[in-house]
Amino acid sequence: QQPVQSPQAVILREGEDAVINCSSSKALYSVHWYRQKHGEAPVFLMILLKGGEQKGHEKISASFNEKKQQSSLYLTASQLSYSGTYFCGTVVNQAGTALIFGKGTTLSVSS
Amino acid sequence: DGGITQSPKYLFRKEGQNVTLSCEQNLNHDAMYWYRQDPGQGLRLIYYSQIVNDFQKGDIAEGYSVSREKKESFPLTVTSAQKNPTAFYLCASSSSPGLAGGVAKNIQYFGAGTRLSVL
Numbered sequence: 001q002q003p004v005q006s007p008q009a010v011i012l013r014e015g016e017d018a019v020i021n022c023s024s025s026k027a028l029y030s031v032h033w034y035r036q037k038h039g040e041a042p043v044f045l046m047i048l049l050k051g052g053e054q055k056g057h058e059k060i061s062a063s064f065n066e067k068k069q070q071s072s073l074y075l076t077a078s079q080l081s082y083s084g085t086y087f088c089g090t091v092v093n094q095a096g097t098a099l100i101f102g103k104g105t106t107l108s109v110s111s
Numbered sequence: 112d113g114g115i116t117q118s119p120k121y122l123f124r125k126e127g128q129n130v131t132l133s134c135e136q137n138l139n140h141d142a143m144y145w146y147r148q149d150p151g152q153g154l155r156l157i158y159y160s161q162i163v164n165d166f167q168k169g170d171i172a173e174g175y176s177v178s179r180e181k182k183e184s185f186p187l188t189v190t191s192a193q194k195n196p197t198a199f200y201l202c203a204s205s206s207s208p209g210l211a212g213g214v215a216k217n218i219q220y221f222g223a224g225t226r227l228s229v230l
Contacts, residue, residue: 002153030215030216032219034219034221039199039226041115041221042154042221043221044218047216047218049216055218091215098156099156101153101154101155102153103151104151
């Protein structure tokens with residue numbers, strides 16, 4: 001039931017782009033994205049809901065393909081501050097009571 | 112400032128000992144969660160509570176216990192039955208209008224975590 005994230009790790013230079021994917025074996029109602037710096041609390045980035053509703057940061061974009069049960073997070077013109085581990089959390093139906101998180105994708109941005 | 116406070120930041124457990132991790136929130140959120148984080152494993156759900164005096168087991172509840180006597184507090188006890196307790200523990204909360212639909216549409220806010228080690 002745990003969603004699968006890919007890739008496991010990404011190394012970028014400042015200004016480069018990256019895509020992080022999150023796939024589920026079950027139909028999804030919503031997908032949440034969080035970023036965590038080492039030893040710190042995860043910080044909310046984006047929620048994508050079935051039907052197209054989104055809430056999140058203006059500078060970060062994401063997509064949710066309901067038919068493929070996948071979500072992708074797009075990081076464009078990366079900055080040093082983008083470094084960290086990105087987690088997707090999924091909810092399979094509207095009555096879901098908890099997020100199920102993937103194992104994470106580690107992004108390293110260097111100058 | 113509103114937020115979630117976890118204490119202590121670091122905790123050491125002796126073999127056979129029970130230890131309790133504190134989680135307090137002043138966000139007026141109904142739902143609270145405990146996650147365990149191990150390197151490369153992501154966040155795994157231990158217990159969650161949608162309302163005072165009620166809680167449910169998550170995926171890895173064995174060796175842990177919780178209580179929810181007050182809306183703002185959700186302490187986690189790591190019992191001696193948990194043979195591998197070394198991990199980073201995160202508490203989270205979210206608003207949950209009604210019992211359905213809350214977690215799907217609402218942001219989860221996390222505390223800064225407690226790192227538990229075994230002596």
